[in-house]
Amino acid sequence: MFDVVLLSRLQFAVASMFHFLFVPLTLGLSVLTAIFETLYVKTGDEDYKRAAKFWGKLFLINFALGVVTGITLEFQFGTNWSRYSMYVGDIFGSLLAIEATMAFFLESTFIAVWHFGWNRLSPKLHALSIWLVAIASNISALWILLANGWMQHPVGYTIRNGRAELESFLAVVTNPFGWMEFIHTVSGAYILAGFFVLGISAWHLLRKNEVVFFKKCFRVAATWVLVFALFEVFNGHLHGSEVAKAQPTKLAAMESLWETQQGAPMYLLVIPDEKNERNKIELFPIPGMLSLLAYHHPSATVKGLKEWPEEERPPVALTFWSFRLMVGLGFLFAALSIWVFLKRHEIEKNRLLLRLLPWVIPLPYLACELGWMVAEVGRQPWIVYGLMKTSAAVSPISPMQVGVSLMAFILVYSLLGLVDFYLLFKYARKGPEAPATKVSTALSPATN
Amino acid sequence: MEQNIFQIIWFILWGVLWAVYFMLDGFDFGLGMLMPFIAKNDTERRIIYNAAGPFWDGNEVWLITAGGATFAAFPKTYAIMFSALYTPLLLILFALILRGVAFEFRGKEESPVWKTVWDICLVVGSFLPALLFGVAFANFFKGLPIDWKGIMHGNTLTLLNPYGLLGGLLFVVMFVVHGALWLTVKSNGALKQRAKVVAEKFWVLEVLLAIIFLVATGFFTDLWANFFRYKILLVIPALALLGLIAIPGFLSVGSYWKAWFASAATIVFTTAFGVAGLFPRLIPSSLNPEWSLTIYNSSSSPLTLKIMTVVALVFVPIVILYQIWTYKTFSEKVRPEFLETEEAY
Numbered sequence A: 001m002f003d004v005v006l007l008s009r010l011q012f013a014v015a016s017m018f019h020f021l022f023v024p025l026t027l028g029l030s031v032l033t034a035i036f037e038t039l040y041v042k043t044g045d046e047d048y049k050r051a052a053k054f055w056g057k058l059f060l061i062n063f064a065l066g067v068v069t070g071i072t073l074e075f076q077f078g079t080n081w082s083r084y085s086m087y088v089g090d091i092f093g094s095l096l097a098i099e100a101t102m103a104f105f106l107e108s109t110f111i112a113v114w115h116f117g118w119n120r121l122s123p124k125l126h127a128l129s130i131w132l133v134a135i136a137s138n139i140s141a142l143w144i145l146l147a148n149g150w151m152q153h154p155v156g157y158t159i160r161n162g163r164a165e166l167e168s169f170l171a172v173v174t175n176p177f178g179w180m181e182f183i184h185t186v187s188g189a190y191i192l193a194g195f196f197v198l199g200i201s202a203w204h205l206l207r208k209n210e211v212v213f214f215k216k217c218f219r220v221a222a223t224w225v226l227v228f229a230l231f232e233v234f235n236g237h238l239h240g241s242e243v244a245k246a247q248p249t250k251l252a253a254m255e256s257l258w259e260t261q262q263g264a265p266m267y268l269l270v271i272p273d274e275k276n277e278r279n280k281i282e283l284f285p286i287p288g289m290l291s292l293l294a295y296h297h298p299s300a301t302v303k304g305l306k307e308w309p310e311e312e313r314p315p316v317a318l319t320f321w322s323f324r325l326m327v328g329l330g331f332l333f334a335a336l337s338i339w340v341f342l343k344r345h346e347i348e349k350n351r352l353l354l355r356l357l358p359w360v361i362p363l364p365y366l367a368c369e370l371g372w373m374v375a376e377v378g379r380q381p382w383i384v385y386g387l388m389k390t391s392a393a394v395s396p397i398s399p400m401q402v403g404v405s406l407m408a409f410i411l412v413y414s415l416l417g418l419v420d421f422y423l424l425f426k427y428a429r430k431g432p433e434a435p436a437t438k439v440s441t442a443l444s445p446a447t448n
Numbered sequence B: 001m002e003q004n005i006f007q008i009i010w011f012i013l014w015g016v017l018w019a020v021y022f023m024l025d026g027f028d029f030g031l032g033m034l035m036p037f038i039a040k041n042d043t044e045r046r047i048i049y050n051a052a053g054p055f056w057d058g059n060e061v062w063l064i065t066a067g068g069a070t071f072a073a074f075p076k077t078y079a080i081m082f083s084a085l086y087t088p089l090l091l092i093l094f095a096l097i098l099r100g101v102a103f104e105f106r107g108k109e110e111s112p113v114w115k116t117v118w119d120i121c122l123v124v125g126s127f128l129p130a131l132l133f134g135v136a137f138a139n140f141f142k143g144l145p146i147d148w149k150g151i152m153h154g155n156t157l158t159l160l161n162p163y164g165l166l167g168g169l170l171f172v173v174m175f176v177v178h179g180a181l182w183l184t185v186k187s188n189g190a191l192k193q194r195a196k197v198v199a200e201k202f203w204v205l206e207v208l209l210a211i212i213f214l215v216a217t218g219f220f221t222d223l224w225a226n227f228f229r230y231k232i233l234l235v236i237p238a239l240a241l242l243g244l245i246a247i248p249g250f251l252s253v254g255s256y257w258k259a260w261f262a263s264a265a266t267i268v269f270t271t272a273f274g275v276a277g278l279f280p281r282l283i284p285s286s287l288n289p290e291w292s293l294t295i296y297n298s299s300s301s302p303l304t305l306k307i308m309t310v311v312a313l314v315f316v317p318i319v320i321l322y323q324i325w326t327y328k329t330f331s332e333k334v335r336p337e338f339l340e341t342e343e344a345y
Helices: A004-019 A023-043 A046-079 A082-116 A123-152 A169-173 A176-206 A211-246 A248-255 A289-295 A316-342 A344-349 A351-360 A362-377 A399-430 B002-038 B042-052 B056-073 B075-084 B086-108 B112-142 B162-186 B189-220 B223-229 B231-252 B256-278 B302-329 B336-340
Strands: A157-160 A163-166 A266-273 A278-286 A382-384 B281-283
Touching: A004 A046, A004 A362, A004 A399, A023 A046, A023 A123, A023 A176, A023 A211, A023 A362, A046 A082, A046 A211, A046 A399, A046 B056, A046 B075, A046 B086, A082 A123, A082 A163, A082 A382, A082 B056, A082 B075, A082 B302, A123 A169, A123 A176, A123 A382, A163 B302, A176 A211, A176 A316, A176 A344, A176 A351, A176 A362, A176 A399, A211 A248, A211 A289, A211 A316, A211 A344, A248 A316, A266 A289, A266 A316, A316 A344, A316 A351, A316 A362, A344 A351, A351 A362, A399 B086, B002 B042, B002 B056, B002 B112, B002 B162, B002 B189, B002 B256, B002 B302, B042 B086, B042 B112, B042 B162, B042 B336, B056 B075, B056 B086, B056 B302, B075 B086, B075 B281, B086 B112, B112 B162, B112 B189, B112 B256, B162 B189, B162 B231, B162 B256, B189 B223, B189 B231, B189 B256, B223 B231, B223 B256, B231 B256
Parallel strands: none
Antiparallel strands: A157 A163, A266 A278
16 A cells, blocks of 8 residues: 555655745745835835835745755655656756756845845845845746646657657747746745735734834735736636646546536536546536637537546546635635725725735635645646656655655654744734834834 | 767766865854854854854755756766665755754744754754765765666665765764864854864864775775876875865964865865766766766766756856855854844844
8 A cells, every 4th residue: 555656655745745835935925025125225215124124034934944845855856756867857857957056046145145134235235135036036936847847748858768858958948838837836926925915914904013014015915916816817727728738637637527528618516526437516517618718619629537548547536626726716816806905005994804814824825735736636647747657757765765754754844834834923923123213123023 | 979078077067066065064064063062152052053144055055956966967876876875865854954944943932942952953954964975975985786777785774884984974074173164264252262172173083084084995995096097186185185284284373264265175175086086987886887877877968968068157157156255245253243133043
């Protein structure tokens, strides 16, 4: 039952899902912090400097775990998936190496410059350093998603010397699948960071802490979230049609579509019954909608799961529910972002919204994790779609080794995750440092 | 022929990346290992944290890049190296995780228990990688029991042979000296004096271990063969020894920066000694020389190597420039006043 493949998959799932609890906030909050600091440099308003410091501190707490858990991911391809690494390293490895040289160095070097440089750099140079961090972390997302995009939709390779070798670097870096994943993931990360700022600001506004300060933060985040929450719905649709083209099995699993259909409808309520290769419940159809969404034509043919032998289908229920829930959350974020945007100028009076928003913070986290479930579980049984099966990719190691390390991962990561979220809570509640002009830094933060 | 050139370029780069990584993160490890013995109170412990503060993260990226470069240029070596060393490598990763968060988390709570927990993480998280990297590299020099399919015949205990342990010990002592010298550069007063004494004492041990290691290398490995074939290469171990010999001289006249650079040269050329001795192998097989992983049988395709060469030639110099700039910007000592600021660890 517990073979190396299953244990290694579990370990990879634990390591990557845990890593991705910290990545989206890094991607989004770095840009938001950079925006706050730029506003400070442009306007001279001390509140924006305090905003950069306050959100920057939360950024750093989050960043610490993001960095250290990222190394594990890079090395796990070698430790647990050595046959995969040998087979596709020519292409996949080079993308990871480019990520490190182009982005990680920049990110890790300048986050330290920003952290320690408040009194050593000119304000402009200091603001530049957080921009470099923001740009670098987003570039790193691009390379890693081009690497993942290649696993989803391999292009620009040829099979030679018993492995996949690079044939066209241009094809690999312009892989539309990778770019769609990048746009979708990064927008999702921006939504997450936006709701993070909105939620924490709302918590303080409800308690009348630093009202002027948090209203400024709120207004910036409200516009930000509106842009990306609406954009996400649009690019999510495009990403979906890319999946339909490149990975028809994943699409069929996402929709739990068993029979091939011309002019396939979309059912608003579906409960898949994987064992019997059918759906228990299919209610409220919108005729031709699935065909329209997937192939931009209401009478297009959509392939059902039964087109493929059972061993070539991904786990249907997991893929389906992850996708449904993610999409539902996406629409919720879009609706919420419009509401927030309209009320942003008088937000302190809207107690309902202020009460609601802190509870929204975990939802984009959930949506991001679900998105990865769709992407990775939905690609099974392939590690590289159509090219290499996951079962053929694993290292020649003993289940015992992986079992022990998996337990260690679960233990260490749970403890560190708890500590990290505890610290995020603590410093988010504490609020910004008091303005330098009024009180000395030694005193406790102002709560007016 | 053309492909050979790129394979050789990447072999050299591979060695350079590891050497720079050990040179940079080496002093972080040294600081961490020293802390319980050298720091007498919380202020001194914080000076040690902040002596590595602006640098450790950027230093660690050299490891990610060394790993990434192995993956990109020699995927087969990456795959076998990391799966064969599964347990030690994961121990290193967990250690690095704990060390990294120790920096960030320690100052976030006032409770002494909290601080002690992260101090332990820093010490263990510095000692384990120093030891295990030494063990791992000594075993690469010696050769791993890998068969023609790249499957390792042995376990973690196989690695803990006398030569492997000697390599581990050498790395630990080298990094302790390196970290102590960094502390002489970054601190003042009593702490600096203690760091100086530690550097001097451990230097004696380092010389001893270095000599034993060089001799043992003659018995347990065939690394010296390359050096006697191409005599010019003997410059490498000579420079390592020269750096080592120069350390106490610089220390006695108070040239702390120079002493640190001498130690950095020792680490770089010690790594280079091993790598040059390995050429053209990345990991020899101790079962059969035919099964060794070489730059010829484990490299990427010519196209990938070419593209990666361009990437490396463009970006690595840029990285080096801005990292030097960072070191210069934060070159001053960690003063007690700095610890009062909110950005200090």
